Amino acid sequence: MSVTTIGVGTGAAAYDVLVGRGLLGDPSVVTRLLPAGVSRVLVVHPEPMAALARRLGDAAEQAGVRAVLAAVPDAESAKTAEVAAGLWARLGQEGFTRTDAVVGVGGGTVTDLAGFVAATWLRGVAVVQVPTTLLAMVDAAVGGKTGINTAEGKNLVGAFHEPVGVVCDLDVLTTLPPADLAAGLAEVVKCGFVADAEILRLVEQDPADAADPAGERLRELVERAVRVKAEVVTADLLESSLREVLNYGHTFGHAVEQVEGYTWRHGEAVAVGMVFVAELARRTGHLSEADVARHRAVLTSLGLPTAYAGRGSWEALRTAMGRDKKTRGDRLRFVVLDGLGRPTRLEGPAEADLEASYAAVRAESPAGRPR
Known part of the structure; x- marks a missing residue:
């Protein structure tokens, strides 16, 4: 042991x-x-x-x-x-x-x-x-x-x-079924985007090994992700400021889960949520096109969805996001990246940018819901 x-x-x-x-x-x-x-x-x-x-x-x-x-x-x-x-x-x-x-x-x-x-x-x-x-x-x-x-x-x-x-x-x-393991890796990758770029490198180097439950690569990924969360939680126990970075991709992801009646795995919804918010960050001048492409590439390599092909309308998803815990009054608040590893907040984005970001993750959609 x-x-x-x-x-x-x-x-x-x-x-x-x-x-x-x-x-x-x-x-x-x-x-x-x-x-x-x-x-x-x-x-x-x-x-x-x-x-x-x-x-x-x-x-x-x-x-x-x-x-x-x-x-x-x-x-x-x-x-x-x-x-x-x-x-x-x-x-x-x-x-x-x-x-x-x-x-x-x-x-x-x-x-x-x-x-x-x-x-x-x-x-x-x-x-x-x-x-x-x-x-x-x-x-x-x-x-x-x-x-x-x-x-x-x-x-x-x-x-x-x-x-x-x-x-x-x-x-x-x-x-654990492979699809459930992949869904868990979405949260690991999230930690890579917001704090520890070595996580992204380990996944990109060998995605199959990263998804091997018996492998040492997965153990390192787990330990790194837990350390990211431990450092953030220790600094902000009650989510008054910094801890919100751990919600990267979750605003849209939680909306997908709700609209789909929780038939999507959490990690699959968050994976799409990260692409949505990366597109939003690009449209608002925070993130490069190359960084958005990296989101799609890393998540796709693990078999995770990067687009929403569900039954919910934009109106239903927008309403669900309005109930997100980060929302203040009528102003949506998102965790976005000012470049990889540099999370920040975006408050009250224009509705046109929200709709364009949704179109970007909807247009790419594969057939059907995740596995």
Whole structure:
């Protein structure tokens, strides 16, 4: 077993992200991250992760911590007020107190949900995140942003609630479907565009190797992406300014997800969102044509979409973007690049530029939705 430890936050809010292989071969690795005094733990998981959840629960029981397993729906259907309410009811029925904890085991939707339930139960209990998808490892499980969806948009109800630890065992990725792995790489590439150009170089050098879940190149990409997020989160825990750069490509991406009824993978929608905002940056004098082309080339090399061929109209997408968390009043706000690795904000772009950017990602569209 080899492990890299990446620290996030400072002071009482500090915690470690463990990245390596074979980490969950010893399921007590999760129990050891729990704060002293925990007597009960709720293990939130989707059905496909039931066996792993049981192993983690058994390890907790062996350490004298009572484990309650709670299965939830897979994918975005887990992130609803109804599912959260069911977990709150379970916590109440099982007598969970403020010194008990939650463990989230699964993809980004499950870690978002588990974190939100932990943040809101008794105004906050400890949570350990065990992400089992690449997307969750490099994005959702790290940084303490938790939330659920509503009919009006994605992650509109949520809370900032840092975990007490995150365990990223890369071995679980070997069974991940290739399309899901590629979707996770979209968030990795995002970190390359906004902060670490070496990520882009590693992907461009050998895209197939970058997408090999058993390879060392992917491990380096994961570690680099987590470090980017850790540095940004440590500097801006509550997304008051700098942390918004991690939303690169997400304004249009989240709109696609909502309009498509969450049938698109998050990373696929963000991939198109990055091309959309790159086109917007070019039209507003921030980014060169060559840099826009690089967006398309890197994402295409990983099998990710760079155009929107869905059923939503521009009007529906524009309305959804208006509900984005970065919006202030009626003014849309986008994270754009002033050249690679130099993120900045663009506030209130002209409607003509928005429509032209949409036309650029729509005109190129391949047939059908992503895989």
